[in-house]
Amino acid sequence: MRWMWGLLRLRRAAASPLPPFMLKGIWQEAQIAVGGGQMYCTQSAESSRPIGRYPIPYKKDLPYDIVELMEEVETKSGFLPNVFKVLSHRPAEFRAFFAYYNAIMNKETGRLSKADRELIVVATSTTNRCPYCVIAHSALHRIYSKQPTLADQVTVNWELAELGPRELAILSFALAVTHAENITDEHFKKLEVHGFDREDAWDMAMVSAFFAMSNRIAHFTDLRPNKEFYTMGRLPKEKAEKS
Structure with a gap:
């Protein structure tokens, strides 16, 4: 067979x-x-x-x-990204992981774009020192945002990256969750200035929290990024196919 x-x-x-x-x-x-x-x-x-x-x-x-x-x-x-291979070691947890990933990363409602979500993953995973998630989600950010260098800047110093006030507010809130700060009304007010409500804050927090877990799974399993991630979104598609 x-x-x-x-x-x-x-x-x-x-x-x-x-x-x-x-x-x-x-x-x-x-x-x-x-x-x-x-x-x-x-x-x-x-x-x-x-x-x-x-x-x-x-x-x-x-x-x-x-x-x-x-x-x-x-x-x-x-x-096939290596995370699928490694997590298949535990099928029940594989299903739960990717079901929740899909729920928070591919939802169609709210004010966060896919590029916004990927930028949160890059910034928070950098803080958590997770090579797999930084490299893989930098690639996805490049694809969704059409900006080939912004994720690289965020991995070095997000506060000095070429981000607008809206993106800075998103990352500031997401990183507060990552650092386990005491979240207060002030955090929400800073988001409201940029048109975000509490449901949007929930989305930012869930991405940050989920990838705090994901980063630790990657550390524990010694998950290594696929080589394909390094070049994704850096060259126009035509040039990438020829290289």
Whole structure:
């Protein structure tokens, strides 16, 4: 059955309208399956260092819904972020983690844009000294904001970054949550000046709090970022595909 699954993946890849650079990961994975192995890569492509300290399960041992989500992400992104591989060690926690992630990062209501949310992750994860989240979410911020250098500035010193008053207010509040400050009415009043209400403050706080947890999971599991994150959003798409 494993070789049949691998052959099906190869056929799908061959018939896919996706560009070649996005098919590479799918093609390699399918070839491995044809050869009899179905384990996700546990090492980064550019070094011998493992992507985490816990074993990565074989695909055949994972629940179908988790494999389906992984394949969807890999197809859309062109690679599978290592956080999916590492957290698959605990399927029930995997589901809970990504369900909450989706609820706070992909919601369509409120005054925070996707770029705003990613900037919060970059700033708070920098404070929490989390390489995986800083590098991965800097890449997402570059894509959503179309600003290739702003996340880099925030990782060095957010107060000196080229941020407007609105963004400074967002990060100031989010970092107060990260630092476990006593949140007072003054914090909310500073947000109100920029048109944010208490529901928006909730959104900022939840992103900050969730990634405080995420940062610590990344530390504990020794989660390493994919090499693809480093260049995402830095070059126009046409140039990136040629490089």
